Amino acid sequence: MKRLLVFSLFSLIFSQNYSKEDGYKQYSKRIEEAVSQGKITREQANERYRGLEKRLKISGKRGPRSNEISMRFERLGINNLDKIKTNLINEGVTDLQMESVLGGMIRVIHAAKKNRDEFIFNPKMQRYFQNDCGLSSTQIDYIKELSIDLVQ
DSSP states (O other): HHHHHHHHHHHHHHHHHHHHHHHHHHHHHHHHHHHHHTOOHHHHHHHHHHHHHHHHHHTTTHHHHHHHOHHHHHTTTTTOOOHHHHHHHHHHHHHHHHHHHHHHHHHHHHHHHHTTTTOOOHHHHHHIIISSSSSOHHHHHHHHHHHHHHHH
């Protein structure tokens, strides 16, 4: 009888923890689907994420985090994200591509900072920018140069 009670108690606790995380994943998935379908903008999605994080923090379920790309650039010491976005737009990067391109740039900048003297642009990143982001080779070359310039 005790084993059944203990097993039931653990099952109940585990299922509650799983459903909390599952709820976050489902909410996040709905937000991203809305962005990809054009129902909301990336800024609106970020606002929804901030609201979700705030509710989770208040309830004690999660500490402060940010999904904003600008925060990631600031952690790298780059505070001129608006200028970077303007430059990318001038190079033909669309609003739909922007978030993916900036995310890829963060990886490139990390790699460039880590190996300043021996930096080699990873072929996987080349394929990512080309296949996933839909950029031309000229645009990819510009991103390489811009990322390296941001490190120096």
